Amino acid sequence: MNIQDPETDQVYNWYTAATGGTPVFTGTSFTTPVLAATVTYYAEAELISGGCVSGTRKPVTVNVADTPNAPQIASQGGAICPGSTATLTVTAVTGITVNWYNAATGGMLVFTGNSFTTPALNVTTTYYAEAVNENSDCVSATRTPATVTLIQPLAAPVLTVGETTGTTATFTWTSVNGATGYQISTDGGLGFTPVGDVRSYTVTGLQPNTQVSLIVRASGDILCLLGANSNTATSTTGNPNGSVIFVPNAFTPNGDGNNDILFVYGSIIKSLNFYVYDQWGERIFWSNTQANGWDGTYKGTIMPVGVYVYFAEIVTNDGQKLTKKGTITLIR
Known part of the structure; x- marks a missing residue:
């Protein structure tokens, strides 16, 4: 607070009361301490030469606006596939501007507005929303976190060889958490075929004493939720006829x-x-x-x-x- 057109033969005292009290500051420019509520200060002029003071003190009121509440997150964008974006939204409040940061305190301002679409993300990332009073520029005491979770790939099943006959080979594998189905490959992983939510697969139509290899991976309910390939398991069909030459009838x-x-x-x-x-x-x-x-x-x-x-x-x-x-x- 400043005295307008101060006189050179006067000093200016600042009080917290209209009369009496002790000056809290002397000078033409008074910076208050940190305020938590509205406060009125009183300025009094005093002649340097004789100690005479003004008949009344001039009141100056400092209005302290309420600190806005931290924003409420309306939508966090959920879990996303790697390389995708997410939209984070706060509940709109009249007179409040929302700033988005990349840190809980300090950090870099990345967007201003109620709805923020992130850049493409490849790791789980948290952003922080801060409320700003448009009239007073007061900011919320804290920032509200909003986390975008990156979908993690499913684990690889463990594949083992099961029973064989002269023309078939069965493979079994372990269950994978989060899987809604499985895919198998008999060409070394070049192509995969869905087989449903099962834990075994039988390759048919083989000749006796023939090798066949299988790879399995888990799949989820969205496209990017694919698991890593299992180990390759190789089975050999039986040879029930031994050294006999056999033609079915x-x-x-x-x-x-x-x-x-x-x-x-x-x-x-x-x-x-x-x-x-x-x-x-x-x-x-x-x-x-x-x-x-x-x-x-x-x-x-x-x-x-x-x-x-x-x-x-x-x-x-x-x-x-x-x-x-x-x-x-x-x-x-």
């Missing part, structure tokens, strides 16, 4: 993944020629590799249910030449 090429292909089985086969004939003796299939079986079609046409004849020319691992023939029933 029936198969069911109906697309259900079970017994859809007619193969020649046997672990001692080095090479072969495998022929299939229809009821009229026409050759409808030929293969020169054990891995290539008949799928029940001829020139792209599905063959009818019935009995077919096969003939196999086989060379074993020790050089023996064998032939095998018989009938197969095609069932759908």
Whole structure:
């Protein structure tokens, strides 16, 4: 507070009462102490030469505005995927401006307004909202924190080999907290297929004594909630026929993944020629590799249910030449 046009032959005393009391300051410019409530001070002029004082003291009132309450967070933006933004919102109050900071005290002002959209975030981040009285510039005693939580990836399941048969291999894995389903890969992790909220998967349609590998990862209810890949587990199908060369007498090429292909089985086969004939003796299939079986079609046409004849020319691992023939029933 300042005395306007002060006289050079006078001193100015400041009091907390209209009469009496002791001066709290002497001078033309008075800075009050920190105030918590509205206070009136009184200025009195006194002649330097004779000690005469003004007949009355001039009152000067300092109005202390109320400190605004810290803002109330209306929306924190929830959990977000890495690289996403979030919108933080406070409840609007008339006459109050909201400043957003990156620290509870001090820090950097990052935005002014009731609704703040963050930059893209890759870590969990807390911002702090401060209320400012638009009339007095008084600020809230504290800032209100608003935290944007980054969604963490799901853990990797632990994959183990389960039971096997001559044509199937089963894998099982541990449950992952937060998972709503699982995805499997049989190509080393290049592609994944959802299999639902299950803890096992059976690979079917395999040949005896065949290896197959599996990788599993957990999935959540939003796109970015994917788990890390599990360990790779490798299983080998059984060889129930041992050194016996075996051709099934029936198969069911109906697309259900079970017994859809007619193969020649046997672990001692080095090479072969495998022929299939229809009821009229026409050759409808030929293969020169054990891995290539008949799928029940001829020139792209599905063959009818019935009995077919096969003939196999086989060379074993020790050089023996064998032939095998018989009938197969095609069932759908």
